Amino acid sequence: MSTSHHPQTDGQTERANRTIEDALRAFVAPHQSDWHEHLIAAEFAYNNSVQASTGFTPFYLYNGRHPHTPLSLAVADTSHAHAIITQPQTTLWAD
Numbered sequence: 001m002s003t004s005h006h007p008q009t010d011g012q013t014e015r016a017n018r019t020i021e022d023a024l025r026a027f028v029a030p031h032q033s034d035w036h037e038h039l040i041a042a043e044f045a046y047n048n049s050v051q052a053s054t055g056f057t058p059f060y061l062y063n064g065r066h067p068h069t070p071l072s073l074a075v076a077d078t079s080h081a082h083a084i085i086t087q088p089q090t091t092l093w094a095d
Contacts, residue, residue: 012053020046 023042028035047058048067059067066072 016046 020042023045024035024038027038027042044067047062048069050057054061057066
């Protein structure tokens with residue numbers, strides 16, 4: 001970790017910082033006045049991407065599960081709805 005009093009970092013921290021900088025550079029305005037608005041999304045994207053060194057996402061290693069995203073929720077809802085539709089009808093009362 002780098003602080004203002006101890007600016008030295010290891011290679012892993014340098015690589016993480018460069019990755020975040022690259023992600024922010026793609027979305028920040030030309031005058032770099034709105035980078036803080038994109039920081040949360042860049043952090044989420046980084047933490048939800050598979051790291052070559054571990055083969056896992058940082059989010060999964062820390063929490064033991066993958067985060068819910070709009071896409072994962074839509075897929076989960078679709079598969080749940082499909083299961084409901086394809087289940088045979090059961091009779092709640094006897095004729």
